[in-house]
Amino acid sequence: MPRHRSLAVYKAKRDFKKTREPSGRRRVSARPIFVVQEHHARRLHWDFRLESEGVLKSWAVTSMPDLNPMSRHLAIETEDHPWEYATFSGTIPPGEYGAGRVIIWDYGTFLVERPLSDMIDDGVVKVTLKGRKLRGRFVLVRTEGEGEKSRWLFFKAKPRVVGLKVPELKKRA
Ligand code: MN
Numbered sequence: 001m002p003r004h005r006s007l008a009v010y011k012a013k014r015d016f017k018k019t020r021e022p023s024g025r026r027r028v029s030a031r032p033i034f035v036v037q038e039h040h041a042r043r044l045h046w047d048f049r050l051e052s053e054g055v056l057k058s059w060a061v062t063s064m065p066d067l068n069p070m071s072r073h074l075a076i077e078t079e080d081h082p083w084e085y086a087t088f089s090g091t092i093p094p095g096e097y098g099a100g101r102v103i104i105w106d107y108g109t110f111l112v113e114r115p116l117s118d119m120i121d122d123g124v125v126k127v128t129l130k131g132r133k134l135r136g137r138f139v140l141v142r143t144e145g146e147g148e149k150s151r152w153l154f155f156k157a158k159p160r161v162v163g164l165k166v167p168e169l170k171k172r173a
Contacts, residue, residue: 045062
């Protein structure tokens with residue numbers, strides 16, 4: 001099963017007669033979107049999702065993302081979600097997978113310099129987020145495992161030093 005193109009795991013976990021979460025369609029877009037959904041499940045987390053190849057690549061971030069380059073947020077890779085999930089907010093009913101309230105915490109578009117699926121395979125994902133809260137370059141680095149449930153660190157990249165000229169030291173005679 002190609003791991004970047006499947007919603008089978010997502011669908012298997014849900015009863016779409018009971019939950020209002022989307023059942024899954026694909027789309028292809030020139031301006032990929034991202035979303036962060038604050039999810040008041042058994043354990044509060046922030047679902048970080050990046051559009052890629054018609055689905056949303058997803059991580060459950062276990063602490064609230066922020067703009068401090070010194071922060072390190074543990075992020076667990078989760079199953080691909082359908083693209084329409086990016087606009088989902090509401091309450092997943094008791095007894096259903098991920099029961100609890102979902103709030104859209106941030107959203108926007110993002111830029112990448114390489115295909116997202118390649119970076120995921122390599123375990124280092126660099127994205128420039130253009131959200132309402134999260135803006136600038138962010139990094140995900142895999143620390144353990146592969147695929148679903150692999151562990152990553154999510155954080156803001158240190159600002160790039162561009163065009164900074166270091167003054168040359170004058171030679172002293
Ligand atoms: Mn979640």
